[in-house]
Amino acid sequence: MSEPVHENEYVLGVNDDEIARLGLQHMAWRAHAFAAWNSANIRPGQTWLDAGCGPGYASIDLAELLGPQGRVIAIDKSDVFLAALESRARQRGLTNVTSQRVDLESEEFPDARVNGAWCRWVLCFVANPRDVLRKIAAALRPGGRIVLHEYFDYRAWRAAPPLPELEEFVAAVMTSWRHRGGEPDIALQIPAWLEELGLEVKHTRVIIDAPQPDTMTWAWLRAFVDVHRRRLADLGFLAATRAEEIWRAFELFESSPACRMIAPGVLEIIAERRDSLRHR
Numbered sequence: 001m002s003e004p005v006h007e008n009e010y011v012l013g014v015n016d017d018e019i020a021r022l023g024l025q026h027m028a029w030r031a032h033a034f035a036a037w038n039s040a041n042i043r044p045g046q047t048w049l050d051a052g053c054g055p056g057y058a059s060i061d062l063a064e065l066l067g068p069q070g071r072v073i074a075i076d077k078s079d080v081f082l083a084a085l086e087s088r089a090r091q092r093g094l095t096n097v098t099s100q101r102v103d104l105e106s107e108e109f110p111d112a113r114v115n116g117a118w119c120r121w122v123l124c125f126v127a128n129p130r131d132v133l134r135k136i137a138a139a140l141r142p143g144g145r146i147v148l149h150e151y152f153d154y155r156a157w158r159a160a161p162p163l164p165e166l167e168e169f170v171a172a173v174m175t176s177w178r179h180r181g182g183e184p185d186i187a188l189q190i191p192a193w194l195e196e197l198g199l200e201v202k203h204t205r206v207i208i209d210a211p212q213p214d215t216m217t218w219a220w221l222r223a224f225v226d227v228h229r230r231r232l233a234d235l236g237f238l239a240a241t242r243a244e245e246i247w248r249a250f251e252l253f254e255s256s257p258a259c260r261m262i263a264p265g266v267l268e269i270i271a272e273r274r275d276s277l278r279h280r
Contacts, residue, residue, distance in 0.1 A: 005169075023055070025223075025224075026058060030061065032239075034147070037147060039147075040116055040145040041145065044191070045195075046071075047070065047071075047072075047073065047113075047114045047116075048071070048072050048116040050062060050073070050116060050118050051118070053082075054085070055086075056081070056088060057084055059099075059246050060231075068096055069096075073114065074098065074100070076101070076102065077103040082101060105132060105249065110139075116147065117193065118146075123150055124187075125182040127181030129190075133193055133214050142274065142275045145270055146194075147270050148209075149268055149269075151184055151264050152264035154184035156263070156264055158170075158261070158262045159259065163247040169192060169225060172238050176232060188267075190214060195223070199271040200272050202271060202272050204267060204268065204269050205267070206266070208262065208266070209263040210262050210263070211263065229244075229246055230243060234265050
């Protein structure tokens with residue numbers, strides 16, 4: 001059954017299907033996250049902010065890396081997501097995760113000075129990404145680092161051989177994000193914003209994969225099509241019958257022995273806070 005759509009809700013939804021999909025997504029990207037955190041010099045005992053933590057899969061990994069003397073401050077506007085994080089932390093016996101309900105766009109962040117901040121696929125969904133970035137930067141101690149994963153070329157998500165139905169789905173996804181004020185290719189603007197805010201960009205890396213079936217990256221992309229064809233129908237960006245046609249075409253495509261997908265292009269950015277920030 002479709003979930004009701006609320007005006008201020010995360011555009012991808014906050015239901016059980018989305019929580020499960022986000023878990024699969026984190027597993028597909030977990031090695032990239034660990035590599036980025038390592039590049040940002042994460043160390044036990046530090047305090048890190050997980051901005052837009054969702055159900056907290058990354059928060060749990062950060063908490064374990066930081067150890068019992070470290071701390072993770074996880075913030076998100078969804079009570080459903082935060083409850084999922086708190087439950088998972090209890091199951092793992094973690095006491096160094098603090099969760100707090102914060103609307104990243106309209107509310108101030110917790111009053112803390114952190115060694116590092118992690119933000120993945122959040123700025124592409126908000127209407128005022130530069131201001132959210134400013135608030136994340138303001139939470140950093142001098143010398144603290146922000147680690148970002150954001151899309152720079154979402155339309156790069158293609159099938160090989162070409163599948164017009166997948167391209168139609170990707171276009172509908174991008175339209176739905178922009179309709180809510182987001183920008184799928186937001187990473188193209190972020191390095192300049194960071195410099196304007198007084199941070200120094202220390203590292204950038206392009207991440208593009210070309211998975212085949214039976215890989216974790218394929219499973220992540222497949223789950224997105226499966227869950228969000230229905231979400232797009234609920235939001236009115238695809239007719240329900242067309243959403244089913246796209247899914248059937250995708251299933252037929254992935255049954256062919258030589259099929260591949262090109263994943264959306266992601267830019268990894270690590271920036272360091274200087275002694276003072278600019279607030280313009």
